Amino acid sequence: MSFAFARSAQYKWAVVAMLWFVCFFNYADRQAIFSVFPSLKTELHLSDVQLGIIGSSFMWMYALFGPLAGWLCDRLPRKTLILGGLIFWSAVTAATAIAHSYTQLIICRSLGGLGEAFYFPASMSLIGDYHHPDTRSRAMSIHQSSVYAGSIAGGAVSGYLGQYYSWRSSFSAFGLLGIALGMILWRLLLEPKRDGAHIEQTKTANAGPVEGIKSVFQTPLALLLMLIFMGANFVAVIFLAWMPIFLYRKFSMSLSMSGFSGTAYLQIASVLGVLAGGLAADALVKRNYPSSKSARMFVQSLGLLCGVPFLFLVGWSISVKIVVLAMMGFGFFKGLYDANIFASLYDVVPVEIRGTAAGLMNSIGWLGGGVAPVAIAVAASRYGMSACISATAAIYLMLGMLLIGSALMHAGRRLPSQ
Numbered sequence: 001m002s003f004a005f006a007r008s009a010q011y012k013w014a015v016v017a018m019l020w021f022v023c024f025f026n027y028a029d030r031q032a033i034f035s036v037f038p039s040l041k042t043e044l045h046l047s048d049v050q051l052g053i054i055g056s057s058f059m060w061m062y063a064l065f066g067p068l069a070g071w072l073c074d075r076l077p078r079k080t081l082i083l084g085g086l087i088f089w090s091a092v093t094a095a096t097a098i099a100h101s102y103t104q105l106i107i108c109r110s111l112g113g114l115g116e117a118f119y120f121p122a123s124m125s126l127i128g129d130y131h132h133p134d135t136r137s138r139a140m141s142i143h144q145s146s147v148y149a150g151s152i153a154g155g156a157v158s159g160y161l162g163q164y165y166s167w168r169s170s171f172s173a174f175g176l177l178g179i180a181l182g183m184i185l186w187r188l189l190l191e192p193k194r195d196g197a198h199i200e201q202t203k204t205a206n207a208g209p210v211e212g213i214k215s216v217f218q219t220p221l222a223l224l225l226m227l228i229f230m231g232a233n234f235v236a237v238i239f240l241a242w243m244p245i246f247l248y249r250k251f252s253m254s255l256s257m258s259g260f261s262g263t264a265y266l267q268i269a270s271v272l273g274v275l276a277g278g279l280a281a282d283a284l285v286k287r288n289y290p291s292s293k294s295a296r297m298f299v300q301s302l303g304l305l306c307g308v309p310f311l312f313l314v315g316w317s318i319s320v321k322i323v324v325l326a327m328m329g330f331g332f333f334k335g336l337y338d339a340n341i342f343a344s345l346y347d348v349v350p351v352e353i354r355g356t357a358a359g360l361m362n363s364i365g366w367l368g369g370g371v372a373p374v375a376i377a378v379a380a381s382r383y384g385m386s387a388c389i390s391a392t393a394a395i396y397l398m399l400g401m402l403l404i405g406s407a408l409m410h411a412g413r414r415l416p417s418q
Contacts, residue, residue: 215356
């Protein structure tokens with residue numbers, strides 16, 4: 001790659017494209033397990049709670065190492081963390097194919113969570129350096145669309161291969177392809193200078209992890225965004241983990257069809273929503289910038305509040321068509337919220353601790369997500385899966401009201417950084 005192209009305006013979008021494919025495997029690898037829950041349950045004689053623990057073990061490790069990953073990405077080359085992490089978690093994904101016990105699956109899922117914990121803080125920091133506020137939401141929303149594409153591929157491919165071949169096949173395929181991608185991108189992805197995006201290093205940037213986390217905790221609005229992300233992620237993980245088996249049981253779908261339907265409709269709608277959310281947020285920021293730091297929060301709150309009725313319908317509808325339409329409605333408005341998760345955070349924290357803040361947000365958010373698979377398995381045994389899914393509408397309503405109230409309170413305040 002020529003040095004001139006690396007410094008061109010086009011390269012900042014090439015970075016988004018390269019990270020899009022890395023993130024695709026990040027989510028395909030983690031989603032693949034959920035579509036083969038029925039096969040795992042039969043082959044290894046597992047209960048629903050044990051299945052939930054398999055799903056949660058990834059998220060617990062992911063959350064545990066989030067703050068450390070964020071702190072390291074403020075200090076080490078982000079390219080190394082991104083691609084080194086990709087190769088590591090892809091190798092673990094491939095190793096999952098040879099797991100033959102409940103304990104081995106827990107170990108593989110946990111190690112996968114460890115590897116993937118380094119990706120989002122480093123990738124968001126990298127995109128934040130290449131893209132200033134006028135294009136940041138668009139860049140991050142395009143990148144976010146890979147989350148949904150990867151989830152669709154992980155769910156659909158894993159379900160198809162699990163039905164017609166073996167549940168192990170998809171883990172071998174995704175793992176080997178991810179390793180190959182990491183090797184290809186090692187020469188193409190370039191690490192920018194930290195001051196390339198007008199970042200001035202301060203004593204905060206040279207502080208230890210505890211000081212960095214303390215600095216984030218001293219920003220109340222950042223903490224609020226993290227707590228809202230925890231709640232939103234709790235709802236999202238319920239759908240990622242349990243929708244395939246919910247459709248498999250409630251509507252007697254095949255393993256392949258439930259894996260596809262449980263991910264594809266919701267995630268395709270989320271792609272449209274996340275692109276719309278990025279465009280809308282950047283337009284509002286451009287109109288108000290630099291006088292307001294709540295523009296992206298308004299878009300997020302709209303996504304949460306409008307998603308409420310669709311969440312309720314998913315659980316209680318007895319028609320497949322209605323469930324699919326409700327999943328698409330929820331997916332679109334979920335995308336509006338997701339488009340600005342990290343862009344909103346970057347609006348309220350100093351630039352020199354973006355990585356630490358993103359890692360901490362990931363950690364707190366996935367603490368909520370990590371509880372979801374087990375919590376729903378336990379609650380569903382008493383109240384039924386349909387009631388539990390519909391109850392998530394109340395969580396979205398509460399989060400939406402809290403976020404829009406905070407956005408109104410902070411309207412007109414100046415952004416702390418660019």
